[in-house]
Amino acid sequence: MIRVLLVDDQRLVRAGLRMLCEAAPDVLVVGEAEDGRRAVDLAGELRPDVILMDLRMPLVDGITATGRILAAHPATRVVALTTFDDDDHLYPALAAGACGFLVKDAAPAELLDGIRRAAEGDDPFSTSVLRRLVGRAVRARNGEEERRPAPPADLTRREREVLSLLGAGLSNGEIAERLHLGVTTVKTHVSSLMTKTGATNRVRLAVLAARAGVTPPR
Incomplete structure (x- = not known):
């Protein structure tokens, strides 16, 4: 309960x-x-x-x-x-x-x-809230290109994919489905991203993805 x-x-x-x-x-x-x-x-x-x-x-x-x-x-x-x-x-x-x-x-x-x-x-x-947060992050990025953050260089390819999908507002379950992974595996990647970036939660990771211009794989 x-x-x-x-x-x-x-x-x-x-x-x-x-x-x-x-x-x-x-x-x-x-x-x-x-x-x-x-x-x-x-x-x-x-x-x-x-x-x-x-x-x-x-x-x-x-x-x-x-x-x-x-x-x-x-x-x-x-x-x-x-x-x-x-x-x-x-x-x-x-x-x-x-x-x-x-x-x-x-x-x-x-x-x-x-x-x-x-x-x-x-x-x-809520998706609408995330879009507003990401939108503000993108505007800040566009207005301050010289201060545009970059993801850590040691991110794996899979971690970059997960980060980009977090920035698009997907849940762990949706990311797992998109990347054909287990939800537990996605949670492990999210935890690793938090450790490597210093972000304390997935919302901060989403904002980082937006400001850094990390986009979902096509």
Whole structure:
């Protein structure tokens, strides 16, 4: 059973998320918080596996709360809930340790899949959010060509392929299917990429791929 903490300052949003989670047999909502300060307290008391974290809240915002929670409980998986106009908060949330981003109006199946992926150690993100992150990375690359990053020289051919597909927004399962590999093998490549690049999660790897111009194999 995946233990989930819901954090959002809007009661209606929390109620909708709770209904969605309670309809899934493998997800248990262990608590709700209306602001980041309460979220920090409940994370310590309830020890959830996954936290769905709104970013813009009173008292303590979601970015600050994410940093505090992960400093005390690094095994907790925090998935940021974003809106279409929340771009300014994406990189700070990533820096604070959020493992993924899901838009609030995502389809129920996508939200539940995101919770499950986070609990399994994957880094879920809505395609629209990834495209915005990658788009900003590409614009930064085009505007600062002299500072364009390069992937480590010691990446294997397969690691470069996996990196390029991460940049295209594919999940581990989709990458495995595209490259005719096992999911466990893909996870091993992703782990190796994180070690070699210093990226802390797959979203950072996707941004690196975009900024470095690493494109999927044809």
